[in-house]
Amino acid sequence: MGDQPLLLVHGAWHGAWCWRPLQQRLDALGIVSSAIDLPGHGSRPRAPWRVRWQDYIDAVCNAALAFATPPIVVGHSMGGGIITSVAALAPDAFAAMIYVAAFVPQPGESILSLAKQGQPLEGARLNLLRGHVSMSPEAAGNTFFHDCPSADHWASQIQPQPIRPTMKPTTGAVTKTPRYYVQCLRDRAISPELQERMAMRAGIEQVHTLDCGHSPFLARTEQLAAIIAEIREVVQSA
Numbered sequence: 247m248g249d250q251p252l253l254l255v256h257g258a259w260h261g262a263w264c265w266r267p268l269q270q271r272l273d274a275l276g277i278v279s280s281a282i283d284l285p286g287h288g289s290r291p292r293a294p295w296r297v298r299w300q301d302y303i304d305a306v307c308n309a310a311l312a313f314a315t316p317p318i319v320v321g322h323s324m325g326g327g328i329i330t331s332v333a334a335l336a337p338d339a340f341a342a343m344i345y346v347a348a349f350v351p352q353p354g355e356s357i358l359s360l361a362k363q364g365q366p367l368e369g370a371r372l373n374l375l376r377g378h379v380s381m382s383p384e385a386a387g388n389t390f391f392h393d394c395p396s397a398d399h400w401a402s403q404i405q406p407q408p409i410r411p412t413m414k415p416t417t418g419a420v421t422k423t424p425r426y427y428v429q430c431l432r433d434r435a436i437s438p439e440l441q442e443r444m445a446m447r448a449g450i451e452q453v454h455t456l457d458c459g460h461s462p463f464l465a466r467t468e469q470l471a472a473i474i475a476e477i478r479e480v481v482q483s484a
Contacts (some may be wrong), residue, residue: 249278249482250274250315250316250317250318250341250342250478250482251277251278251279251280251311251313251315251317252277252279252280252317252318252319252320252478253276253279253280253282253306253310253313253317253318253319253340253476254268254269254279254281254319254320254321254322254409255280255282255284255306255320255322255323255325255328255329256278256281256282256284256287256321256322256323257290257322257323257324257325257326257348258324258357258379258407258412258471259386259390259404259407259422260287260322260323260403260404260405260415260469261288261289261322261405262281262282262283262288262289263288263403263404264322264400264403264461264463264464265279265463266281266473267464267467268463268464268467268470269458271467271468271471272279272335272471272475274424275471275475275483277471277474277475277478278362279319280309280312280313280317282308282309283304283307283362284301284302284305284306284328285297285302286301286408287300287405288405289416291393292309292355292365293377293413294376294377294378294406294407294408294409294410294457295321295376295377295408295410297408297410297411298410298411298414299328299331299343299410299411299414299416300414301411302328302411302430303331303332303335304327305342306319306328306332307332307336307339308471309440310339310340311339311385311400315341316338316339317340317341317342317376317459318340318341318342318343318344318474318477318481319332319339319340319342319343319344320346321343321344321345321346321347321348321349322346322348322463323346323347323435323436323460324348324357324412325348325350326345326346326348326349326350326351326457327348327349327350327351327357327360327474329344330349330350330416330417330421331343331351331398331417333416333417333421333423334421337421337422337423338482340407340423341423341424341481342423342424342425342426342477342481343378343423343424343425343426343428343442344425344427344428345425345427345435345445345450345479346428346430346435346462346463347428347429347430347433347435347436347441347460347461347462348427348441349361349436349444350444350445350447350448350450351385351416351445352423353415353416353417354415354416355416355418356414356415357410357411357413357416357477358409358412358414359406360444361412361436361468363440364435364440365434366435366437367381367389367435368385368388368389368434369382369386369388369389370385371380371412372387372409372429373406374409375424376406377408377409377410378406378407378408378409379406379407379409380406380407381404381406382412383398383401383402383404384401384431386400386401386404387400387401388434389434389435389460390403390404390434390435390459390460390461391459391460391461391464392430392459392468393436393458393459393465393467394464394465395464395465396464398462400461424449424481425448425450425452426450426452426453427441427444427452427453427454427475428447428453428454428455428456428462428470428473429445429449429453429454429456429462430455430456430458430459431455431457431458432458432459433458433459433460434459434460435459435460436460448475452477454473456469456470456473
């Protein structure tokens with residue numbers, strides 16, 4: 247299938263910035279990657295109440311189509327739900343899918359409904375008037391980056407998460423695209439048990455584990471890069 251590029255899709259409260267250390271490691275391994283900001287995140291600001299689930303899907307579809315060959319997509323946290331919907335709507339968009347501590351919704355499930363199956367997020371504050379859920383840097387540090395170098399820096403990058411797209415029932419999860427899961431065993435955002443359960447019911451047989459929290463691209467950069475490189479070799483040899 248040739249050299250497969252990677253498309254990196256961030257999760258809630260995050261932006262493309264969270265992938266930078268991993269991208270540096272991937273560059274050193276000779277692996278091309280592209281990280282995008284979803285609408286309403288990072289360099290793509292938008293009023294939270296104007297951000298829809300379809301906007302996320304369109305952004306990832308457009309990014310995938312920009313490659314000369316279908317990329318291997320990596321979805322973190324909420325990003326797992328997005329790539330699942332994209333694969334259901336556009337089965338040939340990706341060469342393979344890698345879920346990293348990510349939601350894997352079944353037909354009709356929303357990100358919010360899945361999140362409620364896990365532990366409550368420390369410090370998450372719903373603001374219906376503004377249409378978002380905010381987290382203080384301290385709460386974000388404890389939840390997402392507790393085992394990461396420069397945790398305070400990364401926590402300061404967090405932005406309010408639009409609530410509207412997280413409430414949208416997702417498209418079906420049935421896909422022919424090869425799928426892999428990276429489970430994080432000390433995750434404080436999505437419990438390891440919920441991660442395992444979502445992967446199993448989705449029929450994802452290839453599950454890798456990392457002894458870290460919710461942000462392995464920061465806490466276990468080299469190990470995550472090695473797992474992704476290994477999966478990429480398997481996909482390219484298929």
